[in-house]
Amino acid sequence: MRISHVVENLNRGGLERVVIDLARAQAAAGHDCQVVCLFEAGSLAPELLSHGIRVIACGKRDGADLRAILRLRRALTSQRTEVLHSHNGTPHYYARVAALGLGLRRVVNTRHGMGDSSPASRREWLFRQSMRWTDAAVAVSAAAGRRLTDTGLVPAHKLHVLPNGIHAGDFRQRDPQLRAQLAASLGLAPDTQLVGFVGRLNWAKDLGTMVDAFARVHAQRKDVALVLAGEGSERGAVEAAIAQAGIGDRVFLLGDRNDIPQLLPAFSMFAMSSISEGYSIALLEACACALPIVATRVGGNAEIVADGVNGLVVPPRDPEALAAAMVSLLDDPQRAADMGHAGRAWLLANSTFEVMASRYLDVYAHGRT
Numbered sequence: 001m002r003i004s005h006v007v008e009n010l011n012r013g014g015l016e017r018v019v020i021d022l023a024r025a026q027a028a029a030g031h032d033c034q035v036v037c038l039f040e041a042g043s044l045a046p047e048l049l050s051h052g053i054r055v056i057a058c059g060k061r062d063g064a065d066l067r068a069i070l071r072l073r074r075a076l077t078s079q080r081t082e083v084l085h086s087h088n089g090t091p092h093y094y095a096r097v098a099a100l101g102l103g104l105r106r107v108v109n110t111r112h113g114m115g116d117s118s119p120a121s122r123r124e125w126l127f128r129q130s131m132r133w134t135d136a137a138v139a140v141s142a143a144a145g146r147r148l149t150d151t152g153l154v155p156a157h158k159l160h161v162l163p164n165g166i167h168a169g170d171f172r173q174r175d176p177q178l179r180a181q182l183a184a185s186l187g188l189a190p191d192t193q194l195v196g197f198v199g200r201l202n203w204a205k206d207l208g209t210m211v212d213a214f215a216r217v218h219a220q221r222k223d224v225a226l227v228l229a230g231e232g233s234e235r236g237a238v239e240a241a242i243a244q245a246g247i248g249d250r251v252f253l254l255g256d257r258n259d260i261p262q263l264l265p266a267f268s269m270f271a272m273s274s275i276s277e278g279y280s281i282a283l284l285e286a287c288a289c290a291l292p293i294v295a296t297r298v299g300g301n302a303e304i305v306a307d308g309v310n311g312l313v314v315p316p317r318d319p320e321a322l323a324a325a326m327v328s329l330l331d332d333p334q335r336a337a338d339m340g341h342a343g344r345a346w347l348l349a350n351s352t353f354e355v356m357a358s359r360y361l362d363v364y365a366h367g368r369t
Contacts, residue, residue: 001105001364002032002079006072006086006095010035010042010055012231012256013200014281015087015112018164018356020047025357027053036075038068038091043256054079060094072098083364088112089123093130100133106364110138110162111148113204113278114299119151128153136363138162140279141300160363163303164279165356168348171288174265174340182266186225186252193224193330196267196291198260198282201232203275206296208241209319210273215245216323221330224250226271229263231256264289269329269336275316277301287347290340294325304351310343 003026010016019035027033034054037045041057048055056075060068072095076084082105086092092109099107109131115124131137137154138161139145145161148154180190195214199205207228214226228238228251235253242251257263264270270286270293277283277299284304286293293311295301307313312329314321329336 002082004076004079004081004084005035006091007035007037008091009037009039010044012044016044017281019087020044021353022357022360023048023053024051027051032079034079036072038094069094069098076102089127093126096130096133107134108136108138108363109134111144112140114144114147114276115153119153124153136160138363140164141303143300144278162359163351164281164284165351165353166281166284166288167353168288170261171285172265173290173344174267178266179268188225191223193268194227194266195224195269195271195326196227197271198229200230201234201238203234206273206275206317207234207238209317209322210271211238211241211245212319213322214251215247216319217326218247218250220327224330226251227254229254229257260285264291267291269294271326272296273322274298280304284347284351287343290344292329292336292339293343294322310339310346
């Protein structure tokens with residue numbers, strides 16, 4: 001098959017990781033695969049280029065941009081695309097317009113999150129209209145699927161729920177020796193417990209609540225530090241929250257990292273304070289590393305973290321509950337270890353990349369999941 005993935009860009013993130021892994025696997029299986037970026041190519045584009053996979057940037061400007069549509073159409077025409085697979089809302093309606101009259105075999109869209117906060121927004125109206133000429137819509141969690149159908153964005157008969165998957169073999173289980181090494185590199189005592197987070201520093205992650213919760217944890221236990229890996233528009237706000245809480249010597253902002261499989265096993269646990277999630281790649285990676293998890297009950301989080309089994313699930317925007325969950329796992333290391341092992345076992349049985357990739361090929365070919 002000749003497959004075109006259409007995304008906003010290939011900057012670091014969970015959606016982008018899924019697209020890159022899919023494109024690489026599809027190309028390795030003999031399909032002609034390319035990735036078209038509506039805006040810039042992004043920092044992860046060289047990974048695909050190094051494997052001989054085309055990456056085309058359309059350079060979209062703010063507002064409606066006819067030139068971006070024409071560039072996208074040229075990319076589809078040049079490849080003679082058979083399967084158009086767009087990711088999220090804006091790339092989808094741009095791709096659908098660009099592909100008019102090209103006689104594609106199949107048009108598929110994946111929404112990687114919960115959708116716009118306002119289903120009545122202009123962007124969601126455009127997405128809803130584009131669904132008329134779309135063969136299949138994929139939600140990455142049951143919760144996201146319900147939202148898409150309940151708000152009328154996607155007709156129920158076109159919807160498939162297809163959770164994300166990861167290459168579990170890329171991740172090793174948590175290792176106290178690695179934790180000691182990371183702690184020492186941060187200027188901490190080797191026996192310091194490290195609460196970790198990986199993700200974009202944006203509004204959806206609600207890291208102000210994370211900082212507030214960690215300040216409460218640190219008031220009870222002095223042997224703990226918070227490690228945040230990622231970059232984003234909210235970095236300044238996070239730094240301000242840390243300073244206001246007076247915990248600057250116990251919170252570490254590592255910035256954008258390309259060594260997440262090596263970093264995660266050094267954490268004692270993984271914590272997530274998000275107020276919106278689809279089906280978090282970061283949580284799957286934490287499961288792969290046998291990390292106990294504390295996460296908020298939003299989106300697909302509770303489909304990954306079974307409360308009391310492989311982690312603890314708490315309400316969003318509740319720093320007191322988030323802190324209490326962290327402390328309970330820090331105070332009971334055996335329970336935390338058991339939860340981590342349960343999470344890895346669940347991942348291997350349910351959310352590997354191989355399962356996800358196979359199901360996408362079924363959607364491309366037959367519309368089945």
